[in-house]
Amino acid sequence: MSTTYRLGVIGFAHMHVNHLIDEFDDLPNVEWVACADTVPAIEPLSAKRSTRKANVKRAHEEIGIPKVYDDYNEMLDNEDFDIIIFCPENAKHGEVGEAIANHGIHMVTEKPMAASLSGALQMVRAAKANDVKLMVNWPTTWSTSIRAMKQLIDDGVIGDLWEVKWRNGPSMGPLSYGKGADALTDVEKGSEWWHHDAPGGGALLDYCCYGACLSRWYIGEAAQAAVAIKANMTSHYGDGDDNAIITVRFPTTIAILEGTWTTYHSGVPTGPIAYGTKGTLVNTQQGVEVYTTRSYELGNPDQVVEGEPLPEGRATLAEEFVHHIETGEPLHTTLDPQFNLDAMAILDAGIRSAASGKMETVDNATWCIG
Amino acid sequence: MSKTYRLGVIGFAHMHVNHLIDEFDDLPNVEWVACADTVPAIEPLSAKRSTRKANVKRAHEEIGIPKVYDDYNEMLDNEDFDIIIFCPENAKHGEVGEAIANHGIHMVTEKPMAASLSGALQMVRAAKANDVKLMVNWPTTWSTSIRAMKQLIDDGVIGDLWEVKWRNGPSMGPLSYGKGADALTDVEKGSEWWHHDAPGGGALLDYCCYGACLSRWYIGEAAQAAVAIKANMTSHYGDGDDNAIITVRFPTTIAILEGTWTTYHSGVPTGPIAYGTKGTLVNTQQGVEVYTTRSYELGNPDQVVEGEPLPEGRATLAEEFVHHIETGEPLHTTLDPQFNLDAMAILDAGIRSAASGKMETVDNATWCIG
Numbered sequence: 001m002s003t004t005y006r007l008g009v010i011g012f013a014h015m016h017v018n019h020l021i022d023e024f025d026d027l028p029n030v031e032w033v034a035c036a037d038t039v040p041a042i043e044p045l046s047a048k049r050s051t052r053k054a055n056v057k058r059a060h061e062e063i064g065i066p067k068v069y070d071d072y073n074e075m076l077d078n079e080d081f082d083i084i085i086f087c088p089e090n091a092k093h094g095e096v097g098e099a100i101a102n103h104g105i106h107m108v109t110e111k112p113m114a115a116s117l118s119g120a121l122q123m124v125r126a127a128k129a130n131d132v133k134l135m136v137n138w139p140t141t142w143s144t145s146i147r148a149m150k151q152l153i154d155d156g157v158i159g160d161l162w163e164v165k166w167r168n169g170p171s172m173g174p175l176s177y178g179k180g181a182d183a184l185t186d187v188e189k190g191s192e193w194w195h196h197d198a199p200g201g202g203a204l205l206d207y208c209c210y211g212a213c214l215s216r217w218y219i220g221e222a223a224q225a226a227v228a229i230k231a232n233m234t235s236h237y238g239d240g241d242d243n244a245i246i247t248v249r250f251p252t253t254i255a256i257l258e259g260t261w262t263t264y265h266s267g268v269p270t271g272p273i274a275y276g277t278k279g280t281l282v283n284t285q286q287g288v289e290v291y292t293t294r295s296y297e298l299g300n301p302d303q304v305v306e307g308e309p310l311p312e313g314r315a316t317l318a319e320e321f322v323h324h325i326e327t328g329e330p331l332h333t334t335l336d337p338q339f340n341l342d343a344m345a346i347l348d349a350g351i352r353s354a355a356s357g358k359m360e361t362v363d364n365a366t367w368c369i370g
Numbered sequence: 371m372s373k374t375y376r377l378g379v380i381g382f383a384h385m386h387v388n389h390l391i392d393e394f395d396d397l398p399n400v401e402w403v404a405c406a407d408t409v410p411a412i413e414p415l416s417a418k419r420s421t422r423k424a425n426v427k428r429a430h431e432e433i434g435i436p437k438v439y440d441d442y443n444e445m446l447d448n449e450d451f452d453i454i455i456f457c458p459e460n461a462k463h464g465e466v467g468e469a470i471a472n473h474g475i476h477m478v479t480e481k482p483m484a485a486s487l488s489g490a491l492q493m494v495r496a497a498k499a500n501d502v503k504l505m506v507n508w509p510t511t512w513s514t515s516i517r518a519m520k521q522l523i524d525d526g527v528i529g530d531l532w533e534v535k536w537r538n539g540p541s542m543g544p545l546s547y548g549k550g551a552d553a554l555t556d557v558e559k560g561s562e563w564w565h566h567d568a569p570g571g572g573a574l575l576d577y578c579c580y581g582a583c584l585s586r587w588y589i590g591e592a593a594q595a596a597v598a599i600k601a602n603m604t605s606h607y608g609d610g611d612d613n614a615i616i617t618v619r620f621p622t623t624i625a626i627l628e629g630t631w632t633t634y635h636s637g638v639p640t641g642p643i644a645y646g647t648k649g650t651l652v653n654t655q656q657g658v659e660v661y662t663t664r665s666y667e668l669g670n671p672d673q674v675v676e677g678e679p680l681p682e683g684r685a686t687l688a689e690e691f692v693h694h695i696e697t698g699e700p701l702h703t704t705l706d707p708q709f710n711l712d713a714m715a716i717l718d719a720g721i722r723s724a725a726s727g728k729m730e731t732v733d734n735a736t737w738c739i740g
Contacts, residue, residue: 162603162632163613170666227597227727229617231624233532234647243533245626247599247615254601256615256626260645262532265661266668267650268639275630277604280637285667291635296540297655298636357597357729 005322008081008105009035009065010072010096011088012055013193015174016110020085020137021063023318034067035059036075038088038096041199046188048178073099081105083321089193090200094119097134101126106133108321112209113340115200117348117368124337133325136340137317138213141332145287146214148307149272152288153218158276160252164218166211167258167270173235173242174206174261186237195238203259204230204244204350211257212346214272215248217334222342223362225249228350233262246350248362257350341365375692378451378475379405379435380442380466381458382425383563385544386480390455390507391433393688404437405429406445408458408466411569416558418548442466446473453478453691459563460570464489467504471496476503478691482579483710485570487718487738494707503695506710507687508583511702515657516584518677519642522658523588528646530622534588536581537628537640543605543612544576544631556607565608573629574600574614574720581627582716584642585618587704592712593732595619598720603632616720618732627720711735 047053059065069075083106086096093114100107113136114120127134140146175189193199230244248255274281279292289301314320345362353360417423429435439445453476456466463484470477483506484490497504510516545554563569600614612631644651649662659671684690715732723730
């Protein structure tokens with residue numbers, strides 16, 4: 001098709017916005033129109049790499065997005081867009097998605113879908129009402145071995161699945177990657193939404209979400225309930241959590257979703273790991289390790305599966321979304337809004353459980369109002 | 371000393387009794403007097419290797435314990451003992467320990483201490499009242515690398531500890547080791563206490579207990595609360611759990627204790643794993659892997675520590691207990707009754723949480739009556 005897609009961006013809170021922008025920028029038929037950040041509750045102190053201020057600057061100066069608005073609503077009223085990428089603070093996903101949809105624009109956001117199930121439903125309702133496309137991107141979806149793991153499970157290679165585990169790789173927090181002059185001080189970190197609870201910061205939302213997505217996908221059915229615990233171990237310059245563990249109950253399966261911002265070195269592979277009645281799968285950077293020979297020693301896997309190349313024309317998040325718009329074919333399961341409501345619901349139960357100290361039901365559109 | 375210790379055994383439910391017997395049998399100055407099993411609620415169908423019937427037979431025929439009583443109380447009234455090893459079903463640890471102590475006999479049991487904090491307190495009260503020694507044995511205590519890990523943590527090698535994780539190695543259940551004619555059928559497994567809840571069977575008590583012990587030891591202070599989940603995945607011939615996960619809250623540390631009887635292959639090292647502010651420790655069969663170089667790749671550890679040889683004269687559980695009796699020197703921390711009340715309290719909170727669906731406080735002698 002020779003349509004030129006008019007692109008915009010709302011919200012630069014999550015540094016993955018840079019990658020989403022880059023992927024769309026790689027398409028041959030796009031044109032950047034304008035962008036706007038949301039207004040944070042706390043004025044950030046830093047413009048170092050990966051902060052929201054730096055992300056806005058990069059979009060304008062390096063990618064060349066010509067206009068930068070202070071008010072995204074004003075931008076939506078004044079400009080014309082076909083697709084908007086939105087990465088505001090998690091707690092604003094619902095409001096921003098709704099605004100974009102109400103202007104009849106297709107939209108892409110980065111995990112987690114929102115900071116709550118209600119925020120996620122707000123986006124989905126608006127997308128439906130305005131008949132616009134919505135995609136929730138997951139970096140893990142673009143890994144061939146992550147996809148291979150689903151195929152191996154569905155093929156019954158490890159028998160019946162009974163446990164899925166996921167923990168993020170080593171992370172000392174989202175704002176820990178700068179070195180030397182680029183390193184953020186604790187005070188600077190404390191001024192960013194990441195380390196605050198109200199805007200939807202914290203490790204639970206940032207990282208347990210991957211486990212929620214992958215466990216829901218690999219297991220293939222909705223979860224029933226979750227118990228969770230979260231803590232602020234060493235990030236006391238803010239009130240957000242930096243470690244969380246959600247244990248999830250599925251009809252005949254269990255999942256452990258770990259999120260951590262204080263891990264210096266992982267020590268062991270972090271997964272996803274899938275335990276079945278006849279074997280175990282461990283996702284690593286080399287591919288999926290398949291263990292189907294019973295052994296007390298860890299030993300070597302029976303095979304390592306890298307997975308099929310990503311499909312032609314749908315090999316990047318940008319290609320996938322445009323393909324969805326142009327053909328109406330469903331998105332990859334993990335990117336689909338309905339699937340993502342289920343994943344969000346697990347996270348939402350985890351958040352409620354960490355607060356209440358009780359096992360909480362995993363809700364859905366019917367039951368989240370009770 | 372030239373004293374000959376008169377030994378007895380009460381309870382053959384847990385197959386580790388065979389190892390405890392072997393260790394005491396290795397001492398030069400012991401004499402076996404008599405033994406008795408407790409009477410199980412369900413008549414076991416099998417005498418295959420590792421069942422309680424087989425354990426009794428082995429003690430009598432291979433070790434040569436001359437008398438086998440049907441009633442342990444009758445045995446306690448009729449015979450004289452210095453030390454009794456007791457491994458009845460977990461729910462009977464309290465009652466049996468109390469009976470032994472009331473006869474003025476020193477006693478050794480195998481993990482877990484009991485099936486509940488109240489059962490554990492029952493044993494400790496009776497031991498104190500009768501001024502007899504009590505030891506709770508842990509197989510992990512006799513690993514040099516397990517001990518080395520504690521030393522590395524206390525030496526500050528990984529900074530401040532903030533998380534401890536433990537999962538057992540691959541297990542398809544305690545009665546899964548027989549092969550061919552020795553293999554137990556599901557019906558036979560279902561007739562053994564292991565797979566039943568009332569006698570204190572199940573994976574939570576059997577395996578989460580190690581994590582409770584090691585996290586309490588490595589962290590060095592009592593836990594505050596726990597949330598847990600347990601399930602019967604594939605052991606439906608009984609009503610006990612075969613998988614459990616307890617997440618434990620300590621004052622500034624978190625622990626995840628996993629117990630599983632349905633794991634075909636571990637896939638990844640199962641620990642214990644200790645995460646600190648400056649590094650990570652992973653216990654493996656080769657020793658403790660020490661990771662103090664920050665890295666996204668797993669890579670190789672900075673060092674692998676095997677640990678010091680076990681102390682002369684206190685290198686086995688039997689030597690350790692006799693040393694304790696003869697010198698009055700305290701047992702190794704992990705074998706000490708007071709320490710074990712703390713570890714039992716974590717398990718107890720986990721059991722209550724799995725039943726209530728709530729985070730439960732980790733109790734102690736003061737607070738467990740509320």
